Amino acid sequence: MSFKNKIQNWDDLRLFLAVAQEGGLVGAAATSGSSSPTLSRRMRHLEDTLDVQLFDRTSTGYDLTSHGRELLSRVLEMDGQSKSIQTWLSQLDHRPVVRVTAGFWTSVFLARHLRDISTGSTGPRIELLTGANFLNLSRREADIAVRNKVPDNQGITKKRIGRVSFAIYGSIEYCASHPDAFADHRYARCDWVVPSVAGGTGTSSFWLRQQIGGTAALICDSPQAVMEAAAAGVGLCVLPVFIGSSEPRLQQCSPPIESIEHTQWLVKHQDDGNLTHVRKVFRKIDSLFERHRESFH
CATH class of the missing domain: 1.10.10.10 (Winged helix-like DNA-binding domain superfamily/Winged helix DNA-binding domain)
Known part of the structure; x- marks a missing residue:
């Protein structure tokens, strides 16, 4: 029928x-x-x-x-x-998603402090989008971005969230056996771990290549691999202070390198001002950076 x-x-x-x-x-x-x-x-x-x-x-x-x-x-x-x-x-999880884009190490920092920007089972979910090439807020590829340059896009709300410093780091064992790591001639006399051109994180990678030329002991295609190799004693590397100084296997070998420090900006699209979940996460990220401001210098 x-x-x-x-x-x-x-x-x-x-x-x-x-x-x-x-x-x-x-x-x-x-x-x-x-x-x-x-x-x-x-x-x-x-x-x-x-x-x-x-x-x-x-x-x-x-x-x-x-x-x-x-x-x-x-x-x-x-x-x-x-x-x-x-x-x-x-x-299904019906909570709204807030997409946050940031560079590699800033994404690591945000991931380590996810509980500070997420409100658990009742708040919005966070989608962390990592990469040196930031997604475009104007095209709505992301909701919030952390950037190291002043954004000039139309319709963007920006807030300065502080400076980021970089320094030289090496494993405790490597530095103990290579005292040149603490001297200005370290670039010629020490082993170095550098990111590849594709795996670099920006100005710091370019700056280090200028100092050592093509003499790197190891080239890695990801920032995490650079840090792991340095922690294993392969050689020295350049890291953001907020990352290097939080890694117990590493020792800071230089003062902050003034020529490559930069300002970080927290940005979002102006039209998202009425979206409560985006506004809430934006404020929480801002407060997170404010509480940890000293860790970045």
């Missing part, structure tokens, strides 16, 4: 399932929340709509006809799919 375009009220099928499974109106009334007269009327309406008899009505209850059993098998499949969809919906 074909039901195409006949069923207008799918709730009738839910009630049909209750009557079929309970074998009568009384039991179905208890499980469906509908009264026996309502169930009787709705089953008659369903049969009229489908133009088939679904039940043999007896003194002991409602017995399914062959058409009724055929329909029941299909409704049971629908009920299973419905429960599957309900389970899927219950597992």
Whole structure:
């Protein structure tokens, strides 16, 4: 039998399932929340709509006809799919997402302090987008960005969040066996770990290549690999102070290098000012940098 375009009220099928499974109106009334007269009327309406008899009505209850059993098998499949969809919906996280883009080491800092910018199960979720090539806020590729240059895009709200300093670092063991690490001639007499051109993090990478030329002991394609190699004693490297000084395996070998320090800016699109979740995360990131301002120098 074909039901195409006949069923207008799918709730009738839910009630049909209750009557079929309970074998009568009384039991179905208890499980469906509908009264026996309502169930009787709705089953008659369903049969009229489908133009088939679904039940043999007896003194002991409602017995399914062959058409009724055929329909029941299909409704049971629908009920299973419905429960599957309900389970899927219950597992979805409906909280809004705030996309934050930043350079590699700033992203590491934000990840380490995620609890300070996220409000747990009730607040917005954070999507941390890492890369030296920042995503464009004007094209809405991100909601919030931390940048090391003053943004000149139209419609952008910016706030200065402090300076970032860089210094030379090496493992405690390497520095103990290479006292030149603490002297100005370190660039010619020590081993160096540098990022590749593609894996560099900006001005600091370019500056270091100018100091040592092509004499690096190791070239890595990610900033994390540079730090790990230096911590393992391969040689010296340049790191942001807020990263290098927080790594117990490393020792700072130089004062901050003034020529490569830069200012960080926290930016978002002006039109996002009415989005509570974006505004809230923006304020929390600003407060986070303010509390850790001394760590960046």
